[in-house]
Structure formats: structure tokens, C-alpha cells
Amino acid sequence: MAFEQRKSVAAAAVADCYGSKYSSPSKRDLLVRSRRRWVLSTIELEEEKEAQYPFEISQMYNDKIEGKAFRFLLSGEGVPDVFTINENTGAVFAHKKVDREQKPLYHINFDVLDRNTGEQLDKELAFDVEIQDINDNPPKFSFPEITVNVKENIQERFLPVTLVVTDIDKEKTPNSEFDITMVSQSPEEPKIAVQQLEGGLAKLTLKGCFDYDKATKYTIILQAKDHGTKPKTLSSTAVVNLNIVDANTHQPRFKERQYNGEAIEMETIANFLRVAVEDKDTPNTDGWRAKYSIIAGNEEGIYKIETDPETNEGVLSIVKKKNFERTTSINLQIGVKNIEDIFVCAGTNPPTDRANVTIKMVDTNDPPEFEKAIDDTYLKEEAEPGKVLFKPKVIDVDSNVTRYVLLTDPADWVAIDSKTGEIKSTKRMDRESRFVDDENVYTVVIAAIDDGKPPATSTCTVKIHLADINDNTPKLVNNSAVMCGNKVKKVKVRAKDLDANPYSGPFHFSLGDETQKQQWKIEPDYGEEVSLVSQKTLPYLNYSIPLVIMDQQSVAGHDTLQLTVCQCDENDVCRGREPLSTRLGPAGIGLVIAGLLAFLLLLIALLCKFGPDKIEFLPQDEGNQTLIQYNQEGGSSPCTTEPNFFQSQVDNMAVTDGQMDTMQIDTERPYDVNRYNSSVSTMVQKG
Numbered sequence: 001m002a003f004e005q006r007k008s009v010a011a012a013a014v015a016d017c018y019g020s021k022y023s024s025p026s027k028r029d030l031l032v033r034s035r036r037r038w039v040l041s042t043i044e045l046e047e048e049k050e051a052q053y054p055f056e057i058s059q060m061y062n063d064k065i066e067g068k069a070f071r072f073l074l075s076g077e078g079v080p081d082v083f084t085i086n087e088n089t090g091a092v093f094a095h096k097k098v099d100r101e102q103k104p105l106y107h108i109n110f111d112v113l114d115r116n117t118g119e120q121l122d123k124e125l126a127f128d129v130e131i132q133d134i135n136d137n138p139p140k141f142s143f144p145e146i147t148v149n150v151k152e153n154i155q156e157r158f159l160p161v162t163l164v165v166t167d168i169d170k171e172k173t174p175n176s177e178f179d180i181t182m183v184s185q186s187p188e189e190p191k192i193a194v195q196q197l198e199g200g201l202a203k204l205t206l207k208g209c210f211d212y213d214k215a216t217k218y219t220i221i222l223q224a225k226d227h228g229t230k231p232k233t234l235s236s237t238a239v240v241n242l243n244i245v246d247a248n249t250h251q252p253r254f255k256e257r258q259y260n261g262e263a264i265e266m267e268t269i270a271n272f273l274r275v276a277v278e279d280k281d282t283p284n285t286d287g288w289r290a291k292y293s294i295i296a297g298n299e300e301g302i303y304k305i306e307t308d309p310e311t312n313e314g315v316l317s318i319v320k321k322k323n324f325e326r327t328t329s330i331n332l333q334i335g336v337k338n339i340e341d342i343f344v345c346a347g348t349n350p351p352t353d354r355a356n357v358t359i360k361m362v363d364t365n366d367p368p369e370f371e372k373a374i375d376d377t378y379l380k381e382e383a384e385p386g387k388v389l390f391k392p393k394v395i396d397v398d399s400n401v402t403r404y405v406l407l408t409d410p411a412d413w414v415a416i417d418s419k420t421g422e423i424k425s426t427k428r429m430d431r432e433s434r435f436v437d438d439e440n441v442y443t444v445v446i447a448a449i450d451d452g453k454p455p456a457t458s459t460c461t462v463k464i465h466l467a468d469i470n471d472n473t474p475k476l477v478n479n480s481a482v483m484c485g486n487k488v489k490k491v492k493v494r495a496k497d498l499d500a501n502p503y504s505g506p507f508h509f510s511l512g513d514e515t516q517k518q519q520w521k522i523e524p525d526y527g528e529e530v531s532l533v534s535q536k537t538l539p540y541l542n543y544s545i546p547l548v549i550m551d552q553q554s555v556a557g558h559d560t561l562q563l564t565v566c567q568c569d570e571n572d573v574c575r576g577r578e579p580l581s582t583r584l585g586p587a588g589i590g591l592v593i594a595g596l597l598a599f600l601l602l603l604i605a606l607l608c609k610f611g612p613d614k615i616e617f618l619p620q621d622e623g624n625q626t627l628i629q630y631n632q633e634g635g636s637s638p639c640t641t642e643p644n645f646f647q648s649q650v651d652n653m654a655v656t657d658g659q660m661d662t663m664q665i666d667t668e669r670p671y672d673v674n675r676y677n678s679s680v681s682t683m684v685q686k687g
Contacts, residue, residue, distance in 0.1 A: 060090035135228025153343030209345030248287030365452030473557030484568035512546030
């Protein structure tokens with residue numbers, strides 16, 4: 001009995017809380033479990049409701065309160081700022097208007113407590129207050145006014161304008177659904193419309209073409225209006241400003257139809273002639289800037305036309321020389337268009353505008369013309385003089401050649417016949433001469449001069465290719481060497497031959513004196529470089545070793561290697577005499593300087609007394625020569641003299657054709673054998 005009564009009371013409480021006064025029949029549901037609370041149902045409250053506040057929105061009741069001192073308690077969202085409850089009666093009140101767009105749903109906790117002990121009499125309960133939407137927000141454009149630049153030559157269909165409209169009323173209801181329409185357009189032509197897309201987007205469309213000459217700015221007013229009915233439909237507007245940017249809708253046209261000029265043949269002339277055009281498009285835009293071309297008459301590419309960026313004129317230039325047999329008129333046809341393609345709204349594009357240019361090319365005295373500007377001839381070196389090397393072929397359409405001149409002949413090897421231009425050799429030509437290049441070519445330049453007024457000249461380069469003969473014998477690259485007798489028993493020997501293959505190396509080496517074979521041997525005896533090997537221990541002396549060197553054609557060259565054998569220290573430096581400054585000492589050096597000063601004073605005194613014309617000097621002799629005694633017995637005789645060592649750096653030694661010309665003696669430094677032997681002359685002087 002008690003259970004049935006409680007069930008009846010609970011049902012009555014639910015029915016009382018959500019009667020027809022506060023809720024639709026669809027909201028009368030059984031208790032819904034939400035975590036630890038029982039959510040009774042949802043109370044609907046209209047946003048912005050016009051009422052006298054506080055305004056009762058519901059009545060709470062619980063079957064646990066019979067016969068007990070109790071009180072109701074609310075907590076949760078909007079309590080107590082927006083919602084409160086009478087703790088004695090359970091009446092729920094709203095204290096002010098609510099905005100659904102700020103908060104569409106409030107979740108509120110509902111508790112029943114013992115008034116005296118504060119003990120919870122029933123399980124935790126809850127209810128939701130759902131805010132009902134009204135049409136209180138108009139659809140709005142994202143930008144109430146926008147300005148867009150549009151090219152005049154834009155094609156029909158969409159303009160580059162996108163509009164975004166939003167309505168914050170409840171989604172998928174008439175309150176948030178809207179239409180976008182055109183209110184006005186100024187000017188009215190061409191026709192612009194609005195096309196609404198999904199997602200609140202809209203684009204402007206164009207039918208026809210803009211004309212910059214008629215209108216440069218358009219103002220369009222658009223409206224967005226919703227479908228709501230309470231209290232009425234709402235709307236907003238936006239303004240779109242279109243600035244029309246000029247495009248190429250006008251063809252450039254020449255100011256004149258005929259241009260004339262005059263030029264001298266065989267000359268290149270920049271900025272020879274200028275032409276001008278008119279264009280009604282906006283200056284300094286690609287629709288105004290001219291682009292010129294030569295349509296006809298320039299098949300040989302002699303002329304070029306370009307645009308002057310400052311004046312927009314066409315600049316005609318002569319860029320290639322041409323010889324005309326007589327004064328001639330050249331007719332060119334030129335055309336012009338703009339950098340930007342022309343736009344025509346309806347119909348076909350107009351043809352390119354054209355003009356004619358007549359150029360009078362004045363004939364002048366043309367120079368003689370050699371059949372070849374560069375010609376070749378061939379000769380063996382050392383050939384007998386008097387051979388005809390070259391005879392030119394020359395054409396002159398305007399006059400006659402009167403004479404030929406030899407312009408370049410660096411070695412003075414040839415002569416030219418001034419009437420025929422025939423070139424003959426006057427001396428034997430040496431392929432190894434410094435006047436012959438690395439490709440064995442000797443170059444001569446001649447000129448032909450005509451009888452025109454003024455005379456004209458042209459030149460021809462004659463390349464004389466010299467074939468090699470075996471006219472040079474092999475020689476030592478360096479005919480002096482030093483060997484550290486206390487460390488090694490051989491020295492490297494290298495040969496050279498100024499001739500080319502097959503008249504040069506590799507070479508065959510042999511000793512030039514049979515008696516030397518007891519002391520020396522060569523291994524290997526064939527190649528560019530061989531080793532001279534001592535067969536027995538040598539005294540520290542100077543040696544003179546004759547050598548025979550044969551090239552590939554068995555032509556022999558005879559040379560002598562001057563070899564110094566010495567004792568070297570750990571740095572491969574010959575141990576020689578003390579430096580001259582050490583031997584003389586400070587006093588000796590002072591005497592030498594004093595003697596030089598005395599001689600200089602005596603010479604000045606003689607000049608002052610007799611004058612330079614009265615003093616006669618004795619002729620110089622050939623100089624004192626020192627004969628070095630070499631060991632001709634293969635090193636078997638005893639050493640009776642102290643060896644004469646060169647105390648010089650190799651860097652101060654000059655070698656020409658394998659012979660040592662001069663050597664500066666540096667007595668302050670020991671002689672470095674490695675540096676001496678490694679110095680090999682690589683400069684082979686031709687001739």
C-alpha cells in the first residue's frame with residue numbers, strides 16, 4: 001500500500017512540475033538517469049520574453065517531504081543570477097530576460113534537504129531550461145562596404161567579388177535562413193546581378209562588358225533578408241564599389257603612314273629613325289605601351305626596331321653592314337600593337353596598324369675584298385729562299401687595286417710584290433724561332449689598297465705552316481752537376497732536342513771517350529733522362545765527362561758533363577772552403593774597400609785635369625782564365641789540389657742551351673747539391 005502511494009505521489013510531482021502551462025505534451029517523460037542525478041525533464045523558456053520579473057516558470061514537488069520539515073535548494077548554471085527557487089513552495093522563478101545566442105541551455109541541480117539537519121531527503125535531481133529562439137538577429141554581411149578593382153576587359157560571368165552573410169539565430173530555422181538580393185546598381189549598364197551560393201556565400205555576375213571611357217566606377221547595394229516571422233523579418237545591406245581599371249581596348253595607330261630616311265652603306269647606326277603612335281588607353285600601362293615589329297623588307301636582318309620606354313616611340317636602327325653596288329632604296333613595312341592583347345567585347349579584333357619606311361642607302365667606295373680573310377700556305381723549314389709562298393685573289397666592285405703592302409713580317413723572312421701581292425721567302429725559316437707559334441705557324445699580314453676616293457683598304461692574314469726537319473742535335477739540359485761522393489755513386493743526366501717528333505727524343509746515350517768506360521757507365525742508356533754511374537770510389541775532384549747523345553734518326557750531339565764530386569753533410573750540402581768574408585776578416589774587407597775608394601778618387605782627378613776626351617784606356621784582353629785540372633785517369637791519381645767548389649745557390653745560375661753562362665758566387669752560404677742537380681732549364685729558345 002505504501003509503495004503504491006509513493007509511486008502515485010512521484011508521478012503527481014512530475015505532472016505538477018511539467019504541466020501544460022510550462023511545457024508541451026512531448027516533454028512529459030519519465031525520469032532520465034544522468035550520472036548520480038535524476039533529470040526530471042526540460043523546461044522551455046522563450047528568449048527576450050516580455051513579462052513582469054521575477055516570473056515563475058515551474059513548480060517543484062517531491063514525495064519525500066510529507067510530514068517533514070524540508071526546504072528546496074537550487075544550484076548550477078544561472079543560479080541565482082537568472083534562476084531562483086522558493087525553498088518552501090518549490091516555485092522556480094526567472095529574474096530577467098535571457099538571450100539564446102549567448103546561452104541556449106541551462107543545467108540546474110534540484111535538491112530536497114531536511115530543514116533542521118540539512119540531510120538530503122532524496123537522491124540528487126536535476127532539470128534543464130532550454131531557451132527558445134525568436135527572430136531577434138538579422139543576417140549580416142561580413143563587410144558592410146567593400147571596394148574592388150576590376151579590369152575593363154573582364155569576361156562575362158563572375159566578378160572578383162565574394163560576399164559572406166551570417167545569421168546567428170537558431171540554425172535550420174526560418175529565423176536563420178535568408179535571401180541575398182540586389183537593391184540597386186549605378187550606373188545601370190552593363191547588367192550586374194548577385195548569385196547566392198551555399199554556406200551563406202554570394203558572388204556578383206556580369207552580363208556584357210565594361211567600358212572605361214563611359215564609366216570608371218560602379219556602386220551596388222545588396223540586401224540579405226531572413227525568413228522569420230516573429231516579430232517580423234529582419235535584414236541588412238552592404239555596398240560594393242567597383243573601380244574599373246583601364247585595359248587595352250584601343251588599337252595604337254601611327255601618326256604618319258610614310259617615313260623616310262637616308263644612310264651610308266657598310267655602317268651600323270643606332271637610333272637611325274623614329275616613328276610615333278597614338279593610343280587612347282591609359283598612359284604607361286601595358287594597354288598603352290607600343291610593341292613594334294618589321295613586317296616586310298628585312299629578310300636579311302639588317303634592321304631592328306625597338307620601343308623607347310620614355311616616349312613610346314619606335315626606334316629604327318641599322319644593326320648589320322651591307323655592301324650595295326649602287327645607291328638603293330629599301331622599303332620596309334612596320335607594324336605596331338600593345339604589350340597587352342587588345343580586347344573587343346563583341347566582334348573580331350581589329351588588324352595591326354601598319355606604316356611604310358623608305359631608306360635611301362648611299363653607295364660608297366668599297367674596299368678590295370680578299371677571297372679569304374685568313375689563308376694558309378705550307379713550307380719546310382730551312383728551305384732555300386726565293387720560293388713563292390702566296391698569291392692573293394682580290395675582288396673590288398667599285399675600283400681597281402693599285403698596290404699591295406706588307407703590314408706584318410716580324411722576322412723579316414718574306415717580301416711582297418706591290419703590284420701582284422705575291423709573297424716570296426727571302427731567308428731560311430727556322431721552325432724553332434721565337435717568331436713561330438706553338439702550332440709551328442709564322443704569320444704574315446698584307447693589305448690591298450684601291451684607287452677609290454678616298455682609297456679603301458682591306459687585309460689578309462697569311463699563315464705559313466712550317467714543317468720540321470732534323471736540324472738540331474740533342475744537348476744536355478744542364479751540363480753541370482754535383483754528386484755527394486760519400487752518399488751516392490750516380491747522378492741524373494737529362495737531354496733535350498729543339499726538333500719535334502720523330503726528330504727528337506727519346507735519346508740513346510753513350511760515353512764519348514772509350515777510356516771513360518773504366519770509370520763510368522750509363523744506365524739505362526735510352527730515354528729522356530738517364531743515370532751516370534761511377535764504377536769505383538772517386539776522389540773529391542772535378543771531372544769532365546764527354547757524352548754522345550743520338551736522336552731517333554741517329555743524329556748525334558756531342559756534349560760534356562762537368563761533374564763535381566764532393567763530401568756532403570747531413571743536409572746534402574758540399575763541405576767547401578770558408579766564406580771569403582771569413583778568410584779576409586774585417587781588416588781585409590776594409591783594405592779592399594779603401595783600395596776601391598782610392599781608385600775612384602784617382603779616376604775623378606784625371607777626368608778633372610785632362611777631360612774625358614783626353615783619357616785613353618788600354619784595350620781589354622780576353623780576361624784571365626783559370627784551367628781546372630781534371631782527373632783523366634778515371635780517378636786513380638792522388639788528389640794533389642783542393643777541389644774548387646762553387647758556393648752558389650742554383651737559383652743564381654743561368655743555363656742557355658745546356659751551357660752555364662754566368663754564376664754569381666755567394667760565399668756566405670754552403671752549396672746545396674739537391675737544389676743544384678734539380679735545376680733544369682725548361683725554356684728552349686728557338687732560333
